[in-house]
Ligand SMILES: Nc1ncnc2c1ncn2[C@@H]1O[C@H](COP(=O)(O)OP(=O)(O)O)[C@@H](O)[C@H]1O
């Protein structure tokens with residue numbers, strides 16, 4: 001068992017090489033429970049690679065990943081998600097032809113406690129469980145503001161709505177840590193604002209959030225700590241205020257200090 005003081009996620013010497021390209025080099029990270037952790041860096045800096053390796057979608061060449069005290073290095077993604085470390089995808093609907101609610105419900109089924117016998121014989125416990133999961137799926141859909149779209153096929157939702165559906169699906173297995181890789185990409189200002197309010201609401205419930213986002217204002221406004229990657233190497237880590245005045249960050253990434261000041 002791990003106590004409440006254990007770190008949510010940590011990495012030690014995490015390294016990923018793609019055909020000679022060092023995408024991630026010797027990354028050490030410690031993310032505490034409830035932290036909002038931002039990842040910034042130029043294109044190709046290794047941000048998505050870090051997420052892929054942490055969530056088991058890619059095996060590292062070296063290094064370890066721990067989640068709530070357990071070594072999860074190279075565990076398959078579904079195992080890692082079951083533990084509570086979940087990644088939201090940009091294009092997420094599991095079944096584009098199926099309704100939005102059914103997509104969330106399918107994701108909720110990972111929580112189901114009934115066995116095959118219950119399913120085959122439609123036992124009372126199975127019916128109770130089905131009802132509980134459906135309630136949960138409806139609540140999640142309502143939470144992201146899609147309560148009225150439950151019957152619409154996922155594919156017919158707008159880009160912004162699909163992203164919200166993706167968020168509901170990511171929340172279905174009741175994660176304790178949520179990874180978001182450019183969640184606002186392709187969204188307009190209103191949709192971005194809405195998504196970010198939701199992410200803040202999720203954080204307020206005690207979840208840790210790991211966020212990759214190009215919009216600097218957004219990262220700086222939402223995150224307690226920020227890591228800066230450049231060519232796979234962590235060049236800085238600190239509070240948003242520390243990062244904004246870090247000379248190496250300004251040189252490597254921000255170009256000039258006023259990149260941060262622009263709205
Ligand atoms: N699946 C892959 N195969 C080969 N090279 C990859 C792969 N994924 C990423 N890379 C390379 O790794 C480096 C880091 O990429 P990435 O993690 O996607 O950066 P970021 O998300 O910060 O833009 C880049 O040089 C990229 O070309």
Ligand SMILES: [Mg+2]
Nearest residue numbers: 047048049181
């Ligand atoms: Mg990326």
